[in-house]
Amino acid sequence: MTSPHRSARNVSPDQYPSCTFQPGFGRIARKAPFDRTPDEIIRMYTVMKNMKAFERFSHRMRMEISKTARYSCCEKGRVILRQGHVGHNFYFIYSGSVFVQVDVEDDNTGVLTAGTTLVMEKGACFGELALLVPGGKRTASIICRETTELFEIEKETFLEVCPDIFERELSEKMDAVLQHEFFQQWPKDRLERLCFESRIEEVMHGRVIDPDTANTDTLYFVLRGKITILKAFSPRQKLANLNIKKRDKLPHTTPDDRCFMKIAELKEGEKTELTALRTGDVSTDPGVMLVSNGVRLMRMSKQKLERFAPRGLVERLRRQYKPILVVPKEDDLLLRYQSDVDWQKFKSNICASLNKELRRLAITDQ
Known part of the structure:
Protein backbone atom coordinates (compact mmCIF):
# COMPACT_ATOMS: atom_id res chain seq x y z
CA MET A 1 0.00 0.00 0.00
CA CYS A 162 -28.45 13.14 7.88
CA PRO A 163 -28.60 11.91 11.54
CA ASP A 164 -32.04 10.29 11.22
CA ILE A 165 -30.63 7.82 8.69
CA PHE A 166 -27.92 6.65 11.05
CA GLU A 167 -30.26 6.47 14.03
CA ARG A 168 -32.44 4.07 12.04
CA GLU A 169 -29.37 2.07 11.07
CA LEU A 170 -28.29 1.88 14.73
CA SER A 171 -31.69 0.39 15.56
CA GLU A 172 -31.26 -2.11 12.71
CA LYS A 173 -27.83 -3.10 14.03
CA MET A 174 -29.14 -3.56 17.58
CA ASP A 175 -31.99 -5.78 16.34
CA ALA A 176 -29.46 -7.92 14.44
CA VAL A 177 -27.07 -8.55 17.32
CA LEU A 178 -29.79 -9.15 19.90
CA GLN A 179 -30.87 -12.22 17.94
CA HIS A 180 -27.74 -13.90 19.34
CA GLU A 181 -27.51 -15.06 22.94
CA PHE A 182 -23.96 -13.77 23.50
CA PHE A 183 -25.04 -10.15 22.96
CA GLN A 184 -28.21 -10.47 25.03
CA GLN A 185 -25.95 -10.48 28.12
CA TRP A 186 -24.51 -7.00 27.37
CA PRO A 187 -25.51 -3.72 29.07
CA LYS A 188 -27.44 -1.59 26.58
CA ASP A 189 -24.97 1.33 26.58
CA ARG A 190 -21.99 -0.89 25.70
CA LEU A 191 -23.90 -2.74 23.00
CA GLU A 192 -25.08 0.53 21.46
CA ARG A 193 -21.49 1.79 21.39
CA LEU A 194 -20.29 -1.39 19.67
CA CYS A 195 -23.11 -1.24 17.12
CA PHE A 196 -22.51 2.47 16.56
CA GLU A 197 -18.92 1.69 15.51
CA SER A 198 -20.00 -1.23 13.27
CA ARG A 199 -20.69 -0.62 9.61
CA ILE A 200 -23.63 -1.54 7.39
CA GLU A 201 -22.73 -2.34 3.79
CA GLU A 202 -24.51 -3.48 0.63
CA VAL A 203 -22.41 -5.98 -1.37
CA MET A 204 -23.30 -6.84 -4.95
CA HIS A 205 -23.85 -10.43 -6.07
CA GLY A 206 -20.63 -12.28 -6.84
CA ARG A 207 -18.29 -9.94 -4.93
CA VAL A 208 -15.80 -11.44 -2.46
CA ILE A 209 -16.60 -10.17 1.04
CA ASP A 210 -13.68 -11.83 2.81
CA PRO A 211 -11.04 -14.05 1.14
CA ASP A 212 -10.07 -15.84 4.37
CA THR A 213 -11.97 -15.56 7.66
CA ALA A 214 -9.02 -17.07 9.56
CA ASN A 215 -7.10 -13.83 9.01
CA THR A 216 -9.79 -11.24 9.59
CA ASP A 217 -10.71 -8.94 12.45
CA THR A 218 -14.32 -8.86 11.32
CA LEU A 219 -17.58 -10.51 12.32
CA TYR A 220 -20.27 -10.45 9.63
CA PHE A 221 -24.00 -10.27 10.35
CA VAL A 222 -26.45 -10.90 7.50
CA LEU A 223 -29.20 -8.28 7.62
CA ARG A 224 -30.77 -9.23 4.29
CA GLY A 225 -29.88 -11.63 1.49
CA LYS A 226 -27.33 -14.45 1.60
CA ILE A 227 -23.60 -15.12 1.81
CA THR A 228 -22.06 -18.20 0.17
CA ILE A 229 -19.30 -19.89 2.18
CA LEU A 230 -16.52 -21.47 0.11
CA LYS A 231 -13.58 -23.59 1.21
CA ALA A 232 -10.37 -23.64 -0.81
CA PHE A 233 -8.30 -26.78 -1.34
CA SER A 234 -5.93 -28.27 -3.91
CA PRO A 235 -6.92 -31.54 -5.65
CA ARG A 236 -3.51 -31.89 -7.35
CA GLN A 237 -2.28 -34.40 -4.74
CA LYS A 238 -4.98 -36.89 -5.77
CA LEU A 239 -4.18 -36.90 -9.49
CA ALA A 240 -3.81 -40.70 -9.58
CA ASN A 241 -7.39 -41.17 -8.45
CA LEU A 242 -8.69 -38.56 -10.89
CA ASN A 243 -6.92 -40.02 -13.94
CA ILE A 244 -5.41 -36.64 -14.81
CA LYS A 245 -1.84 -36.17 -15.97
CA LYS A 246 0.41 -33.78 -14.06
CA ARG A 247 0.77 -31.41 -17.01
CA ASP A 248 -2.98 -31.20 -17.57
CA LYS A 249 -5.08 -28.32 -16.25
CA LEU A 250 -7.31 -29.50 -13.44
CA PRO A 251 -11.03 -28.96 -14.09
CA HIS A 252 -12.76 -26.14 -12.19
CA THR A 253 -9.57 -24.81 -10.63
CA THR A 254 -7.66 -21.52 -10.53
CA PRO A 255 -4.27 -21.10 -12.27
CA ASP A 256 -2.55 -22.16 -9.02
CA ASP A 257 -4.61 -25.40 -8.93
CA ARG A 258 -6.95 -24.37 -6.13
CA CYS A 259 -10.61 -25.27 -6.14
CA PHE A 260 -13.33 -23.49 -4.15
CA MET A 261 -16.13 -25.74 -2.90
CA LYS A 262 -19.40 -24.39 -1.53
CA ILE A 263 -19.89 -25.76 1.98
CA ALA A 264 -22.68 -23.60 3.45
CA GLU A 265 -24.69 -20.38 3.30
CA LEU A 266 -25.32 -17.59 5.77
CA LYS A 267 -28.89 -16.32 5.67
CA GLU A 268 -30.74 -13.38 7.18
CA GLY A 269 -30.26 -13.27 10.96
CA GLU A 270 -27.07 -15.38 10.89
CA LYS A 271 -23.44 -14.38 11.51
CA THR A 272 -19.91 -15.69 11.12
CA GLU A 273 -18.10 -17.49 13.93
CA LEU A 274 -17.11 -15.78 17.21
CA THR A 275 -13.60 -17.27 17.22
CA ALA A 276 -10.14 -15.79 17.76
CA LEU A 277 -11.44 -12.44 18.99
CA ARG A 278 -8.06 -10.88 19.69
CA THR A 279 -5.56 -10.22 16.91
CA GLY A 280 -2.55 -12.44 17.59
CA ASP A 281 -4.56 -15.32 19.02
CA VAL A 282 -4.00 -18.70 17.46
CA SER A 283 -7.12 -18.89 15.35
CA THR A 284 -9.45 -21.83 15.67
CA ASP A 285 -11.30 -20.59 12.60
CA PRO A 286 -10.60 -23.05 9.75
CA GLY A 287 -10.61 -20.22 7.25
CA VAL A 288 -13.28 -19.90 4.57
CA MET A 289 -14.08 -17.45 1.79
CA LEU A 290 -17.26 -15.37 1.94
CA VAL A 291 -18.94 -14.38 -1.33
CA SER A 292 -22.04 -12.21 -1.67
CA ASN A 293 -25.27 -13.58 -3.10
CA GLY A 294 -26.57 -10.03 -2.98
CA VAL A 295 -26.42 -9.09 0.68
CA ARG A 296 -26.90 -6.28 3.17
CA LEU A 297 -24.51 -6.99 6.02
CA MET A 298 -22.96 -5.49 9.11
CA ARG A 299 -19.21 -5.54 9.71
CA MET A 300 -18.19 -5.63 13.39
CA SER A 301 -14.59 -5.41 14.60
CA LYS A 302 -13.56 -8.26 16.90
CA GLN A 303 -11.09 -5.93 18.62
CA LYS A 304 -13.84 -3.44 19.41
CA LEU A 305 -16.11 -6.26 20.54
CA GLU A 306 -13.47 -7.34 23.04
CA ARG A 307 -12.87 -3.75 24.16
CA PHE A 308 -16.54 -3.03 24.86
CA ALA A 309 -17.54 -6.48 26.15
CA PRO A 310 -18.52 -6.84 29.83
CA ARG A 311 -15.66 -8.07 31.99
CA GLY A 312 -15.14 -11.83 31.83
CA LEU A 313 -17.70 -12.44 29.08
CA VAL A 314 -15.15 -12.95 26.31
CA GLU A 315 -13.10 -15.35 28.43
CA ARG A 316 -16.20 -17.42 29.15
CA LEU A 317 -16.99 -17.41 25.46
CA ARG A 318 -13.51 -18.74 24.64
CA ARG A 319 -13.88 -21.57 27.13
CA GLN A 320 -17.42 -22.56 26.21
CA TYR A 321 -17.97 -21.61 22.57
CA LYS A 322 -18.81 -24.42 20.17
CA PRO A 323 -18.42 -23.57 16.46
CA ILE A 324 -21.63 -23.76 14.47
CA LEU A 325 -20.06 -24.22 11.04
CA VAL A 326 -18.66 -27.69 10.39
CA VAL A 327 -16.00 -27.39 7.68
CA PRO A 328 -15.42 -30.64 5.74
CA LYS A 329 -11.95 -32.14 5.92
CA GLU A 330 -9.82 -31.99 2.78
CA ASP A 331 -10.32 -35.69 2.03
CA ASP A 332 -14.10 -35.14 2.03
CA LEU A 333 -13.72 -32.12 -0.23
CA LEU A 334 -11.56 -34.15 -2.62
CA LEU A 335 -14.21 -36.88 -2.78
CA ARG A 336 -16.83 -34.25 -3.66
CA TYR A 337 -14.49 -32.78 -6.26
CA GLN A 338 -13.88 -36.19 -7.82
CA SER A 339 -17.61 -36.86 -7.88
CA ASP A 340 -18.25 -33.52 -9.59
CA VAL A 341 -15.49 -34.14 -12.15
CA ASP A 342 -16.83 -37.64 -12.90
CA TRP A 343 -20.36 -36.25 -13.27
CA GLN A 344 -19.20 -33.51 -15.63
CA LYS A 345 -17.32 -36.09 -17.72
CA PHE A 346 -20.41 -38.31 -17.82
CA LYS A 347 -22.63 -35.41 -18.96
CA SER A 348 -20.06 -34.40 -21.57
CA ASN A 349 -19.86 -37.96 -22.95
CA ILE A 350 -23.68 -38.27 -23.05
CA CYS A 351 -24.00 -34.94 -24.89
CA ALA A 352 -21.27 -35.93 -27.36
CA SER A 353 -22.98 -39.28 -28.03
CA LEU A 354 -26.38 -37.61 -28.53
CA ASN A 355 -24.91 -35.04 -30.92
CA LYS A 356 -23.18 -37.78 -32.88
CA GLU A 357 -26.39 -39.77 -33.11
CA LEU A 358 -28.41 -36.71 -34.17
CA ARG A 359 -25.92 -35.95 -36.95
CA ARG A 360 -26.09 -39.58 -38.12
CA LEU A 361 -29.89 -39.46 -38.22
CA ALA A 362 -29.82 -36.18 -40.12
CA ILE A 363 -27.53 -37.67 -42.77
CA THR A 364 -29.76 -40.78 -43.03
CA ASP A 365 -32.88 -38.63 -43.55
CA GLN A 366 -31.20 -36.86 -46.44
Whole structure:
Protein backbone atom coordinates (compact mmCIF):
# COMPACT_ATOMS: atom_id res chain seq x y z
CA MET A 1 0.00 0.00 0.00
CA THR A 2 1.20 3.51 -0.71
CA SER A 3 2.68 5.23 2.28
CA PRO A 4 0.16 7.43 4.09
CA HIS A 5 2.86 10.10 4.43
CA ARG A 6 3.24 10.53 0.70
CA SER A 7 2.64 14.07 -0.51
CA ALA A 8 -0.46 14.35 -2.66
CA ARG A 9 -2.82 17.03 -3.81
CA ASN A 10 -6.43 17.60 -4.78
CA VAL A 11 -7.01 18.21 -8.45
CA SER A 12 -10.05 19.46 -10.30
CA PRO A 13 -11.87 17.43 -12.97
CA ASP A 14 -10.73 19.99 -15.53
CA GLN A 15 -7.05 19.41 -14.64
CA TYR A 16 -6.71 15.66 -14.12
CA PRO A 17 -7.22 13.34 -17.13
CA SER A 18 -8.38 10.35 -15.02
CA CYS A 19 -11.40 12.19 -13.57
CA THR A 20 -14.67 11.12 -15.12
CA PHE A 21 -16.76 14.29 -15.36
CA GLN A 22 -17.28 16.40 -18.44
CA PRO A 23 -15.29 19.66 -18.56
CA GLY A 24 -17.04 22.42 -16.63
CA PHE A 25 -18.75 20.31 -13.98
CA GLY A 26 -15.95 20.98 -11.49
CA ARG A 27 -16.86 24.67 -11.59
CA ILE A 28 -20.39 23.83 -10.39
CA ALA A 29 -19.26 21.31 -7.78
CA ARG A 30 -16.69 23.70 -6.28
CA LYS A 31 -19.06 26.67 -6.10
CA ALA A 32 -20.08 27.96 -2.70
CA PRO A 33 -23.52 26.44 -1.93
CA PHE A 34 -25.34 29.79 -1.95
CA ASP A 35 -23.91 30.57 -5.42
CA ARG A 36 -25.39 27.51 -7.17
CA THR A 37 -28.40 28.08 -9.38
CA PRO A 38 -31.43 25.74 -9.27
CA ASP A 39 -30.34 24.19 -12.57
CA GLU A 40 -26.85 23.58 -11.18
CA ILE A 41 -28.29 21.91 -8.07
CA ILE A 42 -30.34 19.61 -10.32
CA ARG A 43 -27.18 18.77 -12.26
CA MET A 44 -25.40 17.95 -8.99
CA TYR A 45 -28.32 15.72 -8.01
CA THR A 46 -28.23 13.95 -11.39
CA VAL A 47 -24.54 13.13 -10.98
CA MET A 48 -24.75 12.08 -7.32
CA LYS A 49 -27.81 9.84 -7.66
CA ASN A 50 -25.64 7.23 -9.39
CA MET A 51 -23.93 6.44 -6.07
CA LYS A 52 -25.33 3.46 -4.14
CA ALA A 53 -24.95 5.17 -0.75
CA PHE A 54 -27.01 8.14 -1.98
CA GLU A 55 -30.06 5.84 -2.14
CA ARG A 56 -30.15 5.66 1.69
CA PHE A 57 -31.40 9.24 1.90
CA SER A 58 -34.86 10.66 1.25
CA HIS A 59 -35.48 12.97 -1.71
CA ARG A 60 -35.41 16.02 0.57
CA MET A 61 -32.10 14.93 2.08
CA ARG A 62 -30.61 14.27 -1.36
CA MET A 63 -31.55 17.76 -2.55
CA GLU A 64 -29.94 19.34 0.52
CA ILE A 65 -26.79 17.29 0.00
CA SER A 66 -26.73 18.29 -3.70
CA LYS A 67 -26.89 21.95 -2.69
CA THR A 68 -23.93 21.75 -0.34
CA ALA A 69 -21.65 18.94 -1.59
CA ARG A 70 -18.18 19.91 -2.78
CA TYR A 71 -16.23 17.87 -5.32
CA SER A 72 -12.59 16.80 -5.13
CA CYS A 73 -10.39 14.43 -7.09
CA CYS A 74 -7.52 12.93 -5.07
CA GLU A 75 -4.45 11.15 -6.36
CA LYS A 76 -3.33 7.68 -5.32
CA GLY A 77 -1.77 7.72 -1.84
CA ARG A 78 -3.62 10.78 -0.58
CA VAL A 79 -4.62 10.51 3.10
CA ILE A 80 -8.23 11.71 3.24
CA LEU A 81 -8.81 10.99 6.94
CA ARG A 82 -6.27 10.18 9.65
CA GLN A 83 -7.09 7.98 12.63
CA GLY A 84 -7.37 9.98 15.88
CA HIS A 85 -8.09 13.33 14.21
CA VAL A 86 -11.29 15.23 14.95
CA GLY A 87 -13.93 14.72 12.25
CA HIS A 88 -15.17 17.63 10.15
CA ASN A 89 -16.65 16.13 6.96
CA PHE A 90 -18.65 13.24 5.49
CA TYR A 91 -17.73 11.71 2.11
CA PHE A 92 -19.22 9.87 -0.86
CA ILE A 93 -16.96 7.97 -3.29
CA TYR A 94 -18.04 8.79 -6.85
CA SER A 95 -15.25 6.82 -8.53
CA GLY A 96 -12.09 5.01 -7.52
CA SER A 97 -11.47 3.25 -4.20
CA VAL A 98 -9.84 3.76 -0.80
CA PHE A 99 -8.07 1.70 1.84
CA VAL A 100 -9.47 1.68 5.36
CA GLN A 101 -6.44 1.44 7.65
CA VAL A 102 -6.66 0.90 11.42
CA ASP A 103 -3.64 1.28 13.70
CA VAL A 104 -3.69 -1.43 16.39
CA GLU A 105 -1.75 -1.02 19.64
CA ASP A 106 0.04 -4.05 21.05
CA ASP A 107 -1.08 -4.58 24.67
CA ASN A 108 2.42 -5.59 25.77
CA THR A 109 4.74 -3.22 23.89
CA GLY A 110 2.46 -0.30 23.07
CA VAL A 111 3.71 -0.41 19.47
CA LEU A 112 1.17 0.60 16.82
CA THR A 113 0.80 -1.65 13.79
CA ALA A 114 -1.05 -0.42 10.70
CA GLY A 115 -3.36 -2.87 8.99
CA THR A 116 -5.77 -2.54 6.07
CA THR A 117 -9.15 -3.84 7.20
CA LEU A 118 -11.03 -3.40 3.92
CA VAL A 119 -11.27 -1.57 0.62
CA MET A 120 -14.20 0.77 -0.07
CA GLU A 121 -15.15 1.34 -3.68
CA LYS A 122 -17.26 3.71 -5.74
CA GLY A 123 -20.76 4.30 -4.43
CA ALA A 124 -19.76 3.93 -0.76
CA CYS A 125 -19.72 6.64 1.90
CA PHE A 126 -17.61 7.15 5.02
CA GLY A 127 -16.80 9.56 7.82
CA GLU A 128 -20.10 9.63 9.73
CA LEU A 129 -18.97 8.11 13.04
CA ALA A 130 -16.81 11.03 14.15
CA LEU A 131 -19.56 13.53 13.26
CA LEU A 132 -22.34 11.90 15.28
CA VAL A 133 -20.49 12.22 18.61
CA PRO A 134 -19.51 15.61 20.09
CA GLY A 135 -15.76 15.99 19.61
CA GLY A 136 -15.70 12.64 17.82
CA LYS A 137 -12.39 11.43 16.40
CA ARG A 138 -11.69 9.31 13.35
CA THR A 139 -11.59 5.58 14.11
CA ALA A 140 -9.54 4.74 10.99
CA SER A 141 -7.36 6.33 8.34
CA ILE A 142 -8.72 6.52 4.78
CA ILE A 143 -6.11 6.43 2.00
CA CYS A 144 -6.69 6.64 -1.76
CA ARG A 145 -5.98 3.29 -3.41
CA GLU A 146 -6.08 4.97 -6.83
CA THR A 147 -7.22 8.27 -8.28
CA THR A 148 -10.50 8.80 -6.43
CA GLU A 149 -13.36 11.27 -6.92
CA LEU A 150 -15.21 12.38 -3.81
CA PHE A 151 -18.19 14.47 -2.80
CA GLU A 152 -17.64 16.09 0.58
CA ILE A 153 -20.34 17.27 3.03
CA GLU A 154 -19.46 19.64 5.85
CA LYS A 155 -20.28 18.65 9.42
CA GLU A 156 -22.90 21.37 9.94
CA THR A 157 -24.90 20.24 6.89
CA PHE A 158 -24.49 16.59 7.81
CA LEU A 159 -25.83 17.11 11.34
CA GLU A 160 -28.77 19.10 10.01
CA VAL A 161 -29.75 16.67 7.26
CA CYS A 162 -28.45 13.14 7.88
CA PRO A 163 -28.60 11.91 11.54
CA ASP A 164 -32.04 10.29 11.22
CA ILE A 165 -30.63 7.82 8.69
CA PHE A 166 -27.92 6.65 11.05
CA GLU A 167 -30.26 6.47 14.03
CA ARG A 168 -32.44 4.07 12.04
CA GLU A 169 -29.37 2.07 11.07
CA LEU A 170 -28.29 1.88 14.73
CA SER A 171 -31.69 0.39 15.56
CA GLU A 172 -31.26 -2.11 12.71
CA LYS A 173 -27.83 -3.10 14.03
CA MET A 174 -29.14 -3.56 17.58
CA ASP A 175 -31.99 -5.78 16.34
CA ALA A 176 -29.46 -7.92 14.44
CA VAL A 177 -27.07 -8.55 17.32
CA LEU A 178 -29.79 -9.15 19.90
CA GLN A 179 -30.87 -12.22 17.94
CA HIS A 180 -27.74 -13.90 19.34
CA GLU A 181 -27.51 -15.06 22.94
CA PHE A 182 -23.96 -13.77 23.50
CA PHE A 183 -25.04 -10.15 22.96
CA GLN A 184 -28.21 -10.47 25.03
CA GLN A 185 -25.95 -10.48 28.12
CA TRP A 186 -24.51 -7.00 27.37
CA PRO A 187 -25.51 -3.72 29.07
CA LYS A 188 -27.44 -1.59 26.58
CA ASP A 189 -24.97 1.33 26.58
CA ARG A 190 -21.99 -0.89 25.70
CA LEU A 191 -23.90 -2.74 23.00
CA GLU A 192 -25.08 0.53 21.46
CA ARG A 193 -21.49 1.79 21.39
CA LEU A 194 -20.29 -1.39 19.67
CA CYS A 195 -23.11 -1.24 17.12
CA PHE A 196 -22.51 2.47 16.56
CA GLU A 197 -18.92 1.69 15.51
CA SER A 198 -20.00 -1.23 13.27
CA ARG A 199 -20.69 -0.62 9.61
CA ILE A 200 -23.63 -1.54 7.39
CA GLU A 201 -22.73 -2.34 3.79
CA GLU A 202 -24.51 -3.48 0.63
CA VAL A 203 -22.41 -5.98 -1.37
CA MET A 204 -23.30 -6.84 -4.95
CA HIS A 205 -23.85 -10.43 -6.07
CA GLY A 206 -20.63 -12.28 -6.84
CA ARG A 207 -18.29 -9.94 -4.93
CA VAL A 208 -15.80 -11.44 -2.46
CA ILE A 209 -16.60 -10.17 1.04
CA ASP A 210 -13.68 -11.83 2.81
CA PRO A 211 -11.04 -14.05 1.14
CA ASP A 212 -10.07 -15.84 4.37
CA THR A 213 -11.97 -15.56 7.66
CA ALA A 214 -9.02 -17.07 9.56
CA ASN A 215 -7.10 -13.83 9.01
CA THR A 216 -9.79 -11.24 9.59
CA ASP A 217 -10.71 -8.94 12.45
CA THR A 218 -14.32 -8.86 11.32
CA LEU A 219 -17.58 -10.51 12.32
CA TYR A 220 -20.27 -10.45 9.63
CA PHE A 221 -24.00 -10.27 10.35
CA VAL A 222 -26.45 -10.90 7.50
CA LEU A 223 -29.20 -8.28 7.62
CA ARG A 224 -30.77 -9.23 4.29
CA GLY A 225 -29.88 -11.63 1.49
CA LYS A 226 -27.33 -14.45 1.60
CA ILE A 227 -23.60 -15.12 1.81
CA THR A 228 -22.06 -18.20 0.17
CA ILE A 229 -19.30 -19.89 2.18
CA LEU A 230 -16.52 -21.47 0.11
CA LYS A 231 -13.58 -23.59 1.21
CA ALA A 232 -10.37 -23.64 -0.81
CA PHE A 233 -8.30 -26.78 -1.34
CA SER A 234 -5.93 -28.27 -3.91
CA PRO A 235 -6.92 -31.54 -5.65
CA ARG A 236 -3.51 -31.89 -7.35
CA GLN A 237 -2.28 -34.40 -4.74
CA LYS A 238 -4.98 -36.89 -5.77
CA LEU A 239 -4.18 -36.90 -9.49
CA ALA A 240 -3.81 -40.70 -9.58
CA ASN A 241 -7.39 -41.17 -8.45
CA LEU A 242 -8.69 -38.56 -10.89
CA ASN A 243 -6.92 -40.02 -13.94
CA ILE A 244 -5.41 -36.64 -14.81
CA LYS A 245 -1.84 -36.17 -15.97
CA LYS A 246 0.41 -33.78 -14.06
CA ARG A 247 0.77 -31.41 -17.01
CA ASP A 248 -2.98 -31.20 -17.57
CA LYS A 249 -5.08 -28.32 -16.25
CA LEU A 250 -7.31 -29.50 -13.44
CA PRO A 251 -11.03 -28.96 -14.09
CA HIS A 252 -12.76 -26.14 -12.19
CA THR A 253 -9.57 -24.81 -10.63
CA THR A 254 -7.66 -21.52 -10.53
CA PRO A 255 -4.27 -21.10 -12.27
CA ASP A 256 -2.55 -22.16 -9.02
CA ASP A 257 -4.61 -25.40 -8.93
CA ARG A 258 -6.95 -24.37 -6.13
CA CYS A 259 -10.61 -25.27 -6.14
CA PHE A 260 -13.33 -23.49 -4.15
CA MET A 261 -16.13 -25.74 -2.90
CA LYS A 262 -19.40 -24.39 -1.53
CA ILE A 263 -19.89 -25.76 1.98
CA ALA A 264 -22.68 -23.60 3.45
CA GLU A 265 -24.69 -20.38 3.30
CA LEU A 266 -25.32 -17.59 5.77
CA LYS A 267 -28.89 -16.32 5.67
CA GLU A 268 -30.74 -13.38 7.18
CA GLY A 269 -30.26 -13.27 10.96
CA GLU A 270 -27.07 -15.38 10.89
CA LYS A 271 -23.44 -14.38 11.51
CA THR A 272 -19.91 -15.69 11.12
CA GLU A 273 -18.10 -17.49 13.93
CA LEU A 274 -17.11 -15.78 17.21
CA THR A 275 -13.60 -17.27 17.22
CA ALA A 276 -10.14 -15.79 17.76
CA LEU A 277 -11.44 -12.44 18.99
CA ARG A 278 -8.06 -10.88 19.69
CA THR A 279 -5.56 -10.22 16.91
CA GLY A 280 -2.55 -12.44 17.59
CA ASP A 281 -4.56 -15.32 19.02
CA VAL A 282 -4.00 -18.70 17.46
CA SER A 283 -7.12 -18.89 15.35
CA THR A 284 -9.45 -21.83 15.67
CA ASP A 285 -11.30 -20.59 12.60
CA PRO A 286 -10.60 -23.05 9.75
CA GLY A 287 -10.61 -20.22 7.25
CA VAL A 288 -13.28 -19.90 4.57
CA MET A 289 -14.08 -17.45 1.79
CA LEU A 290 -17.26 -15.37 1.94
CA VAL A 291 -18.94 -14.38 -1.33
CA SER A 292 -22.04 -12.21 -1.67
CA ASN A 293 -25.27 -13.58 -3.10
CA GLY A 294 -26.57 -10.03 -2.98
CA VAL A 295 -26.42 -9.09 0.68
CA ARG A 296 -26.90 -6.28 3.17
CA LEU A 297 -24.51 -6.99 6.02
CA MET A 298 -22.96 -5.49 9.11
CA ARG A 299 -19.21 -5.54 9.71
CA MET A 300 -18.19 -5.63 13.39
CA SER A 301 -14.59 -5.41 14.60
CA LYS A 302 -13.56 -8.26 16.90
CA GLN A 303 -11.09 -5.93 18.62
CA LYS A 304 -13.84 -3.44 19.41
CA LEU A 305 -16.11 -6.26 20.54
CA GLU A 306 -13.47 -7.34 23.04
CA ARG A 307 -12.87 -3.75 24.16
CA PHE A 308 -16.54 -3.03 24.86
CA ALA A 309 -17.54 -6.48 26.15
CA PRO A 310 -18.52 -6.84 29.83
CA ARG A 311 -15.66 -8.07 31.99
CA GLY A 312 -15.14 -11.83 31.83
CA LEU A 313 -17.70 -12.44 29.08
CA VAL A 314 -15.15 -12.95 26.31
CA GLU A 315 -13.10 -15.35 28.43
CA ARG A 316 -16.20 -17.42 29.15
CA LEU A 317 -16.99 -17.41 25.46
CA ARG A 318 -13.51 -18.74 24.64
CA ARG A 319 -13.88 -21.57 27.13
CA GLN A 320 -17.42 -22.56 26.21
CA TYR A 321 -17.97 -21.61 22.57
CA LYS A 322 -18.81 -24.42 20.17
CA PRO A 323 -18.42 -23.57 16.46
CA ILE A 324 -21.63 -23.76 14.47
CA LEU A 325 -20.06 -24.22 11.04
CA VAL A 326 -18.66 -27.69 10.39
CA VAL A 327 -16.00 -27.39 7.68
CA PRO A 328 -15.42 -30.64 5.74
CA LYS A 329 -11.95 -32.14 5.92
CA GLU A 330 -9.82 -31.99 2.78
CA ASP A 331 -10.32 -35.69 2.03
CA ASP A 332 -14.10 -35.14 2.03
CA LEU A 333 -13.72 -32.12 -0.23
CA LEU A 334 -11.56 -34.15 -2.62
CA LEU A 335 -14.21 -36.88 -2.78
CA ARG A 336 -16.83 -34.25 -3.66
CA TYR A 337 -14.49 -32.78 -6.26
CA GLN A 338 -13.88 -36.19 -7.82
CA SER A 339 -17.61 -36.86 -7.88
CA ASP A 340 -18.25 -33.52 -9.59
CA VAL A 341 -15.49 -34.14 -12.15
CA ASP A 342 -16.83 -37.64 -12.90
CA TRP A 343 -20.36 -36.25 -13.27
CA GLN A 344 -19.20 -33.51 -15.63
CA LYS A 345 -17.32 -36.09 -17.72
CA PHE A 346 -20.41 -38.31 -17.82
CA LYS A 347 -22.63 -35.41 -18.96
CA SER A 348 -20.06 -34.40 -21.57
CA ASN A 349 -19.86 -37.96 -22.95
CA ILE A 350 -23.68 -38.27 -23.05
CA CYS A 351 -24.00 -34.94 -24.89
CA ALA A 352 -21.27 -35.93 -27.36
CA SER A 353 -22.98 -39.28 -28.03
CA LEU A 354 -26.38 -37.61 -28.53
CA ASN A 355 -24.91 -35.04 -30.92
CA LYS A 356 -23.18 -37.78 -32.88
CA GLU A 357 -26.39 -39.77 -33.11
CA LEU A 358 -28.41 -36.71 -34.17
CA ARG A 359 -25.92 -35.95 -36.95
CA ARG A 360 -26.09 -39.58 -38.12
CA LEU A 361 -29.89 -39.46 -38.22
CA ALA A 362 -29.82 -36.18 -40.12
CA ILE A 363 -27.53 -37.67 -42.77
CA THR A 364 -29.76 -40.78 -43.03
CA ASP A 365 -32.88 -38.63 -43.55
CA GLN A 366 -31.20 -36.86 -46.44
